[in-house]
Amino acid sequence: MVLAVVIGAGAGAGSIVFRWCIQFFTRLFSGHADYAAAAGSSHPHVSWLGPYFVLFAPVIGGLLYGPLVNRFAKEARGHGVPEVMLAVAQRGGRISPKVAVVKTLASALTIGSGGSVGREGPIVQIGSALGSTLGRYTRVTEGRMKLLVSCGAAGGIAATFNAPLAGVFFAMELILGAFSAEAFGALVLASVTASVIGRAAFGNTAFLDLPDFRVDNLAQYGLFAVLGVVAALVGVGFTRILYWIEDACDWAWRGPEWLRPAVGGLALGVVLLVLPEMYGVGYPVLQNATEGKYAVSFLILLLLGKVVATSLTIGIGGSGGVFAPGLFIGAMLGSAYGTAVHQLMPGEAGPTGAYALVGMGAVFAGASRAPITAVVILFELTGEYSIILPLMLAIVLATATSRLLTKDTIYTLKLRRRGIDLEGPARNARIGGQRVGTVMEPLPEPLPASTPLAHAADLLSLSPHGALPVVDASERYIGVVTAQAVAEVLSEQPEGAPVTVEKLAEPPAPVTADQPLATALGHLVAVNGTGVPVLDRIHGKPVGWLSHQGALRVLHTTS
Known part of the structure; x- marks a missing residue:
């Protein structure tokens, strides 16, 4: 402490x-x-x-x-x-x-x-x-x-x-x-x-003087929900363009790395000459956008300009963050969206500044998938509790949409492009780099889903794993039943216990044969029993069993 x-x-x-x-x-x-x-x-x-x-x-x-x-x-x-x-x-x-x-x-x-x-x-x-x-x-x-x-x-x-x-x-x-x-x-x-x-x-002031936030009617929540989905698309697009331009800079530059920022600075200078609002962090421009001082066409130009200017700054070897540019892009998107909606629905849309504030959090959440941070920072910047509900709605939708569109965030994609998986073993690590398929044990005999609960309890008591896979009548894997789950049901509600094990079978987090052992260990420690089934990545069928003891044995022999 x-x-x-x-x-x-x-x-x-x-x-x-x-x-x-x-x-x-x-x-x-x-x-x-x-x-x-x-x-x-x-x-x-x-x-x-x-x-x-x-x-x-x-x-x-x-x-x-x-x-x-x-x-x-x-x-x-x-x-x-x-x-x-x-x-x-x-x-x-x-x-x-x-x-x-x-x-x-x-x-x-x-x-x-x-x-x-x-x-x-x-x-x-x-x-x-x-x-x-x-x-x-x-x-x-x-x-x-x-x-x-x-x-x-x-x-x-x-x-x-x-x-x-x-x-x-x-x-x-x-x-x-x-x-x-x-x-x-x-x-x-x-x-x-x-x-x-x-x-x-x-001083005890936020870095931005944001406008008052209010929701005038319930219909606006639907508009905020749409903004959240659009913001996710923009956040993911910003991520893609950032690394696409960085790749283009890597491809184009053949000189010494120490000279790259200076030569690339010429291209950045052209962008600043055309759109000088892109100079530096740009908080004054962000402030004006939240106050509704720009036309929709100029807001879209500022959004695209920030994406290009930030990507180019990083691509030529500059040093700086992408958090503030994400807020900037979100403010431009939200303000443009709010202005357009206000023109189409003047009696229902509400103030433009509200959409700018929600857009800030939603684009950042779509790019970084850090929803709690996005909600909290906008709440702290505004001090308005009324922002919480629409902000949470838009940010959750932005995060979920982003997760559907891409596996990586604006932060993890940089590492994955270098061959680094934060959830896997460190590069060149001796321990944990093995594939699960090389260390798994034979699959225990699966239980049919129609197996009576009392008989399943007997089989589980004889199993060294404390858990067994369960398959349906078509031999399709549906989950795992554990001795603990059966014992709890029989002791706590014997009269209302299910007749078969089908109702007690729950699928643990999937562990596939091609996963690194270091990744699978995170799933292994979270389950009851002494192991998890290993699935074929393509068909999803159990092909082996990964136990705590087997994983420890491998780690010990390679340490």
Whole structure:
């Protein structure tokens, strides 16, 4: 708990330094506190260039941060959160301490010179690096190390957005990937500490001054539901385009990596010249959209421009987050949708700002599939309880739709493209990389679904597994019945117990023969009995049995 407070304080202080660096470089490169608020203006110190200075700002910035990242910390390139997720999932929470320094400078230079990315990804990586460094110095266990890294991430989000609850749930949903009382307590301490320090420096105000939210009639819930589905499509599309443009940049570039951001900065400069609202994070533009100040056609142009500008910034080797761009894209979508609906149904639609706010959360949820974080951060930003119901509706639909469309999120896809599966064994790991089909045991004789319960109890008592597969009259696998389930039914409600085992058969999480053993272990520890059936991936029929003892035997012989 003490370490969590210290890390929270470090993340809060890091966010202050990081924001100061962004402000300094933004004024240096653009001559304005936030060029997106003065889009199209000239640089006061090179006014003779007019707005054309934006062609050169990304090039100069790239010449500075390109060699810095390439020489000292290549993991500082990109949006940062996937690297932290990988460190926690497969590297015991180990992150190099130099990442904090390099990420601070590289991301501040990227954003200050016009890169269209967010500041939350960098501060997550900065805070996580601080947590990892402190964990190594204090020699904590691997489990505690992962928790300290998550504390750094929570503190970074909390201080950046002045949203302490969002920081906690961001760390639990995306970084730690688990919920426990101990983790929640530590994350709250880190998040609150970082928020207190952030508020002392920046005031107790949200990073956006969002409009009041209200729902005028029940019909609007149907409109919010449609927005949630559309937002999922946009979020998934943003993810695909982001990595498609990154692939295109990889294909096109043949020179040294340290020079790539500067040369690619020319292309980014052209985008900024055409649409200067894309310069930096773009909070002033987001603010105007939520207030309904833009026409639908311009909102769609801003949405597409942000997708391209963010993807290009990441693709050329820039450093920055995709959380804020996701909120930006969602605000443009929601505002355009709300304006269009208001024109079609002026008496039913309600205020445009309401749709912009829901769109922000729904697009982020569609891209990241972190629904709790999306709900909490919008609630904290607005302070309006009335937003919860439509926001939850849209975000749940966006998350479900996104899950139907793609297996990966905007964070995990970056890792999977490098051949890394967070749910599987670490790359080159000796333990857990075996396929289940190579370690499974023979399948126990399945029970017909019509087997009387008393007879099934006798067979289960003789089985060494404490569980048996159940098949129907067509030999189709329908689930597993356990000795515990039969014993509970016979002892608690003997008069109302089912006649056969069919009603007690429940299918556990599917384990297939082609899965890595490390992935199957997660399902194995969650079941009753001493094992699970192994299924053929194509036909779904049981072909073997994976037991706790068999898995431990394999792990022992390869360790």
